[in-house]
Amino acid sequence: MLGAFVLNCVRSIIPAASVILAVLLAGCEKKPEAAAPPAPPVTVANPLKKQTTDxxxxxxxxxxxDQVQIRARVTGFVTKVTFVDGAVVKAGDVLYEIDPRQYEAAAEQAQGQLDDAKAKVDLAQKELDRATTLIKTQAISENIVDQRSQALAAAQASVLVAEGALKLAKLNLEYTKVVAPIDGRVSRHLISVGNLVNGSDSGATLLTSIVSxxxxxxxxxxxxxxxxxxxxxxxxxxxxxxxxxxxxxxxxxxxxxxxxxxxxxxxxxxxxxxxxxxxxxxxxxxxxxxxxxxxxxxxxxxxASGQYEALLIPDTALATDQSRKIVMVVKPDDTVEARPVTLGPLDDGLRVIRDGLKADDRIIIDGLQRARVGAKVAPKMGEVKPVAPAGGAKP
Missing domain, CATH: 2.40.30.170 (Efflux pump adaptor protein, beta barrel domain)
Structure with a gap:
C-alpha cells in the first residue's frame, strides 16, 4: 500500500520537472545578434594646392x-555766384564775381600814369641827346649833361613803378572773378549775392571749398x-x-x-x-x-608676403576642439581621424592651412556632423573649389 503511494508521487513529480527543465533550457538559448548600422555617407576631398599670397x-x-579753401582776394560786393552747390568743377571755372568797377578805374588810372611816365622818358632822352651834342662845342657845361642824364634815369624808374602799379591793378581786376584753382567737387556757397567780402591778407572772406x-x-x-x-x-x-x-x-x-x-x-x-x-x-x-x-x-x-604654394580648404570643413582647430581626415581604412591644424588667412574664400595637412589627405568637406573619431564612414570623393572666380577680386 505504501509503495503504491510513493510510486504515484514520483510519477506526478517527473512531468513537472520536465516542464521546468524545458523552460530553463529555452532561457539558455543564445539570442541572434542585431545587424550593425551602415557607415554614414560623407563627402571627402583633397586640399586645394595653389600659389597664394598673404x-x-x-x-x-x-x-x-588736393583740397583748397576758396577766399576772396579783393574787397567788394558779390555780384554773381556762378556754380551749383556740390557740383564738379574744372580748374579755371568762374565761381564768384565781385563788382569790378573800382578795379577797372584803378587799372585805367595806372595805365595813364604809365603813359605819362613813358612820355617823360622820351622828353628826358631828347634833352640828354641835345645836351650831348652841345657839350662837344662847349656850349653848355658838363654839369647840365649830368643833370639831364639823372633826369632820364629817374623818368625810366618812374616807368618801372607805373608798370608795377598797372600790373597790380590788372591783377586786382582779374581777382574780381574768383576761379577754381583745381579740378574737383565744390562745396556749398557760403556768401550770397550782395554781400561785402574782404580781400585783405589777414582776414580774407571764405567763399567755399573744393576737394579733388x-x-x-x-x-x-x-x-x-x-x-x-x-x-x-x-x-x-x-x-x-x-x-x-x-x-x-x-x-x-x-x-x-x-x-x-x-x-x-x-x-x-x-x-x-x-x-x-x-x-x-x-x-x-x-x-x-x-x-x-x-x-x-x-x-x-x-x-603681406610673396607668392608661395599653400593647401586650402573651406572653412566649413573646420571644427573646434577646445582651443584647437581640427579637420576630420578619412584614413585609408575609411576610419575618421581628428587632425589639429594651424590656420592662415582666407584666399578666394578658402582657408590657408599652415600646418597639419598633406596634399593627399582626404578631408571631410560635407557630412561633418555624421563623422565620429575612430568610426568608419562611407566616403564619396568631391572637390575643393575657390569661391571667387580665378583672377577676380578676393573676398
Whole structure:
C-alpha cells in the first residue's frame, strides 16, 4: 500500500520537472545578434594646392589728394555766384564775381600814369641827346649833361613803378572773378549775392571749398608688430617694401562683402606715432567714377608676403576642439581621424592651412556632423573649389 503511494508521487513529480527543465533550457538559448548600422555617407576631398599670397587687413579713411579753401582776394560786393552747390568743377571755372568797377578805374588810372611816365622818358632822352651834342662845342657845361642824364634815369624808374602799379591793378581786376584753382567737387556757397567780402591778407572772406576727387588717398595705420614683420620679410627678400614699390591694395567699401576697388601703396610715414604705436600708411586709388568721397571708411588689404604654394580648404570643413582647430581626415581604412591644424588667412574664400595637412589627405568637406573619431564612414570623393572666380577680386 505504501509503495503504491510513493510510486504515484514520483510519477506526478517527473512531468513537472520536465516542464521546468524545458523552460530553463529555452532561457539558455543564445539570442541572434542585431545587424550593425551602415557607415554614414560623407563627402571627402583633397586640399586645394595653389600659389597664394598673404594679405594684411586694415581699416582706413579716404582723403582728398588736393583740397583748397576758396577766399576772396579783393574787397567788394558779390555780384554773381556762378556754380551749383556740390557740383564738379574744372580748374579755371568762374565761381564768384565781385563788382569790378573800382578795379577797372584803378587799372585805367595806372595805365595813364604809365603813359605819362613813358612820355617823360622820351622828353628826358631828347634833352640828354641835345645836351650831348652841345657839350662837344662847349656850349653848355658838363654839369647840365649830368643833370639831364639823372633826369632820364629817374623818368625810366618812374616807368618801372607805373608798370608795377598797372600790373597790380590788372591783377586786382582779374581777382574780381574768383576761379577754381583745381579740378574737383565744390562745396556749398557760403556768401550770397550782395554781400561785402574782404580781400585783405589777414582776414580774407571764405567763399567755399573744393576737394579733388580722382585719384583719392586712403590713409590707414598699421601696428608695430606688422611693420616689424614686413621689414623682416623685406630684408629676407620675401616681400617688396611699400616705401619703394607700389604694392597692390584691395579695397572693400562699407556695405560691400568683397573688394570692389583696387589701388597701390603710395606712402609710409617716417616715424611711428608714440601715442598709439602705429605707423601711418597711404594708398592711392583711382576714383574715375567719383563714387568715393573724402571722409569715407573702407577695409583694405595689403600684400603681406610673396607668392608661395599653400593647401586650402573651406572653412566649413573646420571644427573646434577646445582651443584647437581640427579637420576630420578619412584614413585609408575609411576610419575618421581628428587632425589639429594651424590656420592662415582666407584666399578666394578658402582657408590657408599652415600646418597639419598633406596634399593627399582626404578631408571631410560635407557630412561633418555624421563623422565620429575612430568610426568608419562611407566616403564619396568631391572637390575643393575657390569661391571667387580665378583672377577676380578676393573676398
Amino acid at each position: 594679405w594684411d587687413e586694415f581699416t582706413g579713411r579716404f582723403d582728398a589728394v 576727387m580722382t585719384p583719392i588717398y586712403l590713409y590707414f595705420d598699421m601696428d608695430e608688430s606688422i611693420y616689424q614683420r614686413n621689414s623682416r620679410l623685406w630684408f629676407e627678400g620675401r616681400r617688396p617694401s611699400s616705401r619703394d614699390t607700389p604694392n597692390p591694395v584691395q579695397i572693400t567699401l562699407t556695405g560691400d562683402s568683397k573688394p570692389t576697388k583696387e589701388g597701390k601703396m603710395d606712402f609710409l610715414d617716417n616715424r611711428l606715432d608714440i601715442g598709439t604705436g602705429t605707423l601711418r600708411g597711404r594708398a592711392i586709388v583711382d576714383n574715375h567714377d567719383l563714387s568715393i568721397l573724402p571722409g569715407q571708411f573702407a577695409r583694405l588689404r595689403v600684400i
